[in-house]
Structure formats: structure tokens, C-alpha cells
Amino acid sequence: MFIEPQIGHSKNEKRGWIEVVCGSMFSGKTEELIRRLNRALIAKQKVEIFKPAIDTRYHAENVVSHNENSIRSTPVQFANDILLLAANSDVVGIDEAQFFDEELVKVSRNLANAGKRVIVAGLDMDFSGNPFGPMPELMAVAEFITKVHAICAQCGGLASFSYRTTASTKKVVLGEKDQYEPRCRQCFNKGNRK
Numbered sequence: 001m002f003i004e005p006q007i008g009h010s011k012n013e014k015r016g017w018i019e020v021v022c023g024s025m026f027s028g029k030t031e032e033l034i035r036r037l038n039r040a041l042i043a044k045q046k047v048e049i050f051k052p053a054i055d056t057r058y059h060a061e062n063v064v065s066h067n068e069n070s071i072r073s074t075p076v077q078f079a080n081d082i083l084l085l086a087a088n089s090d091v092v093g094i095d096e097a098q099f100f101d102e103e104l105v106k107v108s109r110n111l112a113n114a115g116k117r118v119i120v121a122g123l124d125m126d127f128s129g130n131p132f133g134p135m136p137e138l139m140a141v142a143e144f145i146t147k148v149h150a151i152c153a154q155c156g157g158l159a160s161f162s163y164r165t166t167a168s169t170k171k172v173v174l175g176e177k178d179q180y181e182p183r184c185r186q187c188f189n190k191g192n193r194k
């Protein structure tokens with residue numbers, strides 16, 4: 001389990017950093033993000049949470065996990081909007097990071113350099129198994145990366161891939177179990193050979 005780092009500097013010194021939580025769909029990224037943000041709230045830190053405005057699956061504003069945990073958030077159109085909106089916070093949470101533009105990398109670095117803890121959650125791979133949006137660069141600049149796994153819907157193994165069960169080849173197709181299932185590498189490849 002991820003434990004918040006506080007080693008080597010005093011509590012009053014404001015040091016920023018970037019954490020990335022990545023994995024396939026249904027792997028628990030949003031739950032882990034909510035868990036970390038709730039702990040920061042318990043510690044009376046100022047927390048702001050953002051998600052891309054296009055992600056309206058469960059709720060227009062809240063960040064909601066597949067098992068209905070939820071936390072208030074602000075939907076934003078562009079990564080750059082986060083800079084101003086997060087100016088007074090100690091901790092910045094960002095969900096569905098794969099949908100943001102590449103500016104999110106610069107924004108996250110600026111926030112961390114300004115002494116904020118930045119926690120970014122997102123899909124590391126799209127339905128083709130290719131890196132998704134700004135996620136690979138975010139992982140390169142992050143201090144901490146947590147890769148979480150779902151259970152493969154075919155064999156019960158550990159799933160790192162999001163298999164699309166419909167015929168669409170568009171990169172962005174919002175959906176749930178109606179469009180996707182988590183799969184391990186073998187079951188993902190088997191499905192894509194058909």
C-alpha cells in the first residue's frame with residue numbers, strides 16, 4: 001500500500017512531488033486516488049480534484065469509482081485551467097488523466113515545483129495496448145508510480161489491459177462493462193487475433 005512520504009524534511013517545509021496511479025480499467029485507480037485524497041482531507045490539507053470535462057459517465061462533477069465511491073471534483077476543459085484553480089491547494093488530484101492534452105505534464109511539474117503534492121490517476125494504455133495521452137511522460141517525471149491491476153474477465157488472472165468488446169476503432173469511446181473488460185496479456189492478445 002502507498003504510504004505518504006514525509007521522510008527527510010520537516011512537516012512545515014513545503015516540498016512538492018508527483019504521484020501517478022495507473023493501470024487498466026477496473027483496476028482500482030479511482031479508488032486509490034480517492035483513498036489518498038480522503039487521507040489528505042483528514043490531515044486538514046487543502047485538496048482540489050479535477051477531471052476532464054468530457055468524462056460525464058457517472059456524474060457531471062464528482063469523481064466516482066466503479067463501486068460508487070465518490071469525491072467532489074471540478075471538471076475542466078484544458079489541463080492549463082488547473083493551474084489557476086489549484087493555486088491555493090496543498091494537494092491536487094487529477095482523474096482520467098489520459099484524456100488531457102500534453103500540457104498536463106507541464107502543469108503537474110509547475111504545481112509540484114510550487115510545493116504541491118500532485119496525484120494523477122489514469123489509463124496507461126488504450127484499447128490497442130498503446131500508451132495513452134500524457135500518461136507515459138507523466139510517469140517519467142513522477143517521483144512515485146503505482147500500477148494497480150484488475151482481475152482478467154476471461155481467466156481470473158491479473159489484468160493490465162483494457163479489452164474493447166465493440167467494433168469501434170476510435171481512440172476515445174467512453175464506457176463501462178458495456179464496452180470494455182479487463183484482460184491479462186494472453187487473453188487480450190487472444191481476443192485481438194480473432
Ligand SMILES: Nc1ncnc2c1ncn2[C@@H]1O[C@H](COP(=O)(O)OP(=O)(O)O)[C@@H](O)[C@H]1O
Pocket residue numbers: 023024025026027028029030031032064065066067149150151152153182
Ligand atoms: N474485473 C474486475 N477486476 C477488479 N475490480 C473490478 C472488476 N470488475 C469490477 N470491479 C470493481 O471495480 C472497482 C474499481 O473501480 P475503480 O477504482 O473505479 O477502477 P478504475 O478507476 O481503475 O477503472 C473494484 O473495487 C471492483 O469493485
Ligand SMILES: Cc1cn([C@H]2C[C@H](O)[C@@H](COP(=O)(O)O)O2)c(=O)[nH]c1=O
Pocket residue numbers: 024025026029030057122123125126127128162171172173174175176180
Ligand atoms: C481503454 C480505453 C478506455 N476509454 C475510456 C473508457 C472509460 O470511459 C475511460 C476509462 O475509465 P476508467 O476509470 O479507467 O475505468 O476511458 C477510451 O476512451 N479509450 C480506450 O482505449
Ligand SMILES: [Zn+2]
Pocket residue numbers: 152153154155156157183184185186187188
Ligand atoms: Zn486472462
